[in-house]
Amino acid sequence: MIRTGIVGLGFMGKMHFRCYQALEGVQVAAICDIDETKFENTSGTAGNIAGAEAPLDFTGIGLYTDFDKMLAEANLDAISITLPTYLHKDHTVKALGAGLNVLCEKPMALTVEDGRAMQAAAEKSGRLLQIGHCIRFWPEYAKTKELIDSGQYGKIRAAMFQRLSLTPGWAWDGWLMDPARSGSAAVDLHIHDSDYVQYVFGMPKAVFSRTARGPSNDADHIVTQYVYEEDCVVTAEGGWAMSPTFGFEMSFNIVLEKATIVYDCTRSPAFKVCPVEGDAFTPEVASGDGYSNEIAHFVKAVRGESVPQIITPGQSVDSVRLVLAEKHSARSGEKVSL
Ligand SMILES: NC(=O)c1ccc[n+]([C@@H]2O[C@H](COP(=O)([O-])OP(=O)(O)OC[C@H]3O[C@@H](n4cnc5c(N)ncnc54)[C@H](O)[C@@H]3O)[C@@H](O)[C@H]2O)c1
Numbered sequence: 001m002i003r004t005g006i007v008g009l010g011f012m013g014k015m016h017f018r019c020y021q022a023l024e025g026v027q028v029a030a031i032c033d034i035d036e037t038k039f040e041n042t043s044g045t046a047g048n049i050a051g052a053e054a055p056l057d058f059t060g061i062g063l064y065t066d067f068d069k070m071l072a073e074a075n076l077d078a079i080s081i082t083l084p085t086y087l088h089k090d091h092t093v094k095a096l097g098a099g100l101n102v103l104c105e106k107p108m109a110l111t112v113e114d115g116r117a118m119q120a121a122a123e124k125s126g127r128l129l130q131i132g133h134c135i136r137f138w139p140e141y142a143k144t145k146e147l148i149d150s151g152q153y154g155k156i157r158a159a160m161f162q163r164l165s166l167t168p169g170w171a172w173d174g175w176l177m178d179p180a181r182s183g184s185a186a187v188d189l190h191i192h193d194s195d196y197v198q199y200v201f202g203m204p205k206a207v208f209s210r211t212a213r214g215p216s217n218d219a220d221h222i223v224t225q226y227v228y229e230e231d232c233v234v235t236a237e238g239g240w241a242m243s244p245t246f247g248f249e250m251s252f253n254i255v256l257e258k259a260t261i262v263y264d265c266t267r268s269p270a271f272k273v274c275p276v277e278g279d280a281f282t283p284e285v286a287s288g289d290g291y292s293n294e295i296a297h298f299v300k301a302v303r304g305e306s307v308p309q310i311i312t313p314g315q316s317v318d319s320v321r322l323v324l325a326e327k328h329s330a331r332s333g334e335k336v337s338l
Contacts (some may be wrong), residue, residue, distance in 0.1 A: 002302055003029040005076045005100075007091060008083035009038040009066055011104050016080040017056055019295040026299050028200075030062035030074035035172070039063050055187065063163040065129040067091060071098045072232050078128075078302045080295075081105060084175040085182055093121040103298045107191045108316040110183050112324065115317035122313055132317035134290030135192045136199055137297065140263045140271040144254065144287045145200050147261060147273065154257025156201065161193040161236040161252045164245050167215045179218035186211060186219035186330075187323050190238030192250075194326065197226050197234060199311075203318055204228055206337045211330040214241030224326045227335065237248040310328050 004020055006013050009031055020028050033039065042056035064070040071094065079095050081088055081104040092104045102122070108131045109115040122129035135141050147153060165185075168176050175181040182188045186209075197204070204226035214220030221239030228234065251264035259275040274280040286293060301307045321338065329336040 002026040002077045002237060002299060003075060004073055004299075005032065005070060005079040006031040007070070007081055008087075009033040009208055010082065011035070011170065013080070013082035014042070014056060014292050016082055016295060017286060019292045020080075020299075022292065023296060023299055025303065029059055029076060030064060030070050031058065032064040032067050032070045034055040034065055036063075036065050045228045064189060067094070070075055071095065071100070076100055076300070078103065084172065085110055085188065086175070086180070089118055089264070092118045096121045096125040096127050096129065099125065099127065101298075103130045103295070105132040106134075106195070106316070106319075107131075107183065107187050107323070108313075108320055110181075110187065110320075112317060112321050115313075115320045119313040119317055128298070128301055129313045130294070130301070131311060131313065132294060133195045133199075133311050133316065133319065134294050135191070135196045136290075136310050137293035138290035139285035139288065139293070141252075141290070142293075143271075143283055144252075144261050144263070147259075147283070148200055148254070148256065153259040153261075153273075153275070156230070156232045156234075156254070158232060158255040159197070159201070159234045159252065160254075161196065161238075163189055163193055163236075163238040163250045164242050165240040165248045166188060166242050166246050167240050172234075177216045179216050181325075183323070184216045184218035184220055185214075185238060185240045186222045186327050187320075189240055190222050190236065190326075191319055191323045192223075193236040193252075194224070194322045195315075197236060198315065198319055198322060201226070201234060203226060203322070203338055204234070206335045207322065207326050207329050208335045209326040209329040211327070212239070212241065215240070216264070219327050219330060222326060222330065224329075 078101040081091050089109050095102050206227040209224040211219035212221040220241045223237045225235040254261040263271045269282045272280050325336045
């Protein structure tokens with residue numbers, strides 16, 4: 001039995017808890033949050049993607065408000081770090097130093113330097129460090145990567161990604177609306193698509209971005225062109241300045257030589273392959289969602305089972321590098337090389 005812990009029982013901490021509970025061979029043995037009222041009020045998962053709404057049952061689980069105490073007492077094999085982003089580095093380095101395998105939420109960190117320190121700590125400890133780039137595990141996005149890599153639909157001509165959200169007002173202490181603690185929408189939300197662009201097409205040669213200010217008075221809405229050697233156009237748009245009734249939408253259109261692949265979480269069917277010849281169809285995809293699949297992957301890897309390499313610490317550092325280059329481009333008005 002793998003004994004896992006969770007630090008930060010907000011939107012994502014609860015999500016990780018539910019995902020671990022649904023798996024065999026893993027037990028949530030301890031949870032830490034500085035706000036002990038979080039242990040009492042466990043129903044309802046706020047956030048921009050609906051989670052299960054049933055109250056959580058913490059019977060038999062060690063509940064802590066002190067992270068060091070949890071590390072010293074709880075005898076854990078692994079931990080989910082679901083804290084606000086500015087706390088990722090210190091907690092990850094400490095947990096790895098205590099011999100734990102770590103699943104840390106995305107973005108890995110707010111700076112490349114902190115990301116590299118986390119990567120170095122994982123290498124030194126010999127333990128696993130997986131960053132929660134759940135879109136790599138999202139069934140339709142994972143299938144799309146598989147279809148592109150198979151080469152059956154030819155080369156990429158154009159790809160457009162979108163991720164748009166109402167303003168997230170639910171965060172603890174308003175940390176998401178503080179650019180110094182969250183990096184604003186460009187770093188917090190849009191990184192999902194920057195990371196997927198990197199995953200599917202590799203690191204671009206350069207980026208060119210424009211941003212708009214919104215509720216955090218920083219990069220609350222961003223549009224980026226990712227520049228590649230090949231003759232193709234890749235863009236992504238992300239933002240959390242949408243009005244409350246808009247909710248949340250994620251989508252893409254990928255134009256290949258022999259097919260267009262489309263996904264839009266608000267449509268039915270959400271996912272379609274439209275070949276140049278023949279009828280459009282919806283491919284079979286894995287069950288679950290990106291959260292449950294990334295957590296199942298992490299647990300298997302902790303158990304020592306063989307798993308495909310889907311996300312590495314080095315790629316997670318590169319995703320931070322990518323979104324920071326995008327912000328830099330928007331500030332300078334120039335194309336930024338990577
Ligand atoms: N993968 C995704 O799709 C996704 C979605 C949302 C958030 N996230 C990421 O997950 C992380 C957490 O975001 P969230 O929305 O759950 O935040 P949140 O504000 O909902 O929750 C943060 C929790 O951390 C606790 N906390 C704060 N400081 C602490 C400390 N020093 N020790 C222990 N607990 C502490 C707070 O009390 C709160 O319960 C962020 O990095 C965010 O970017 C990822």
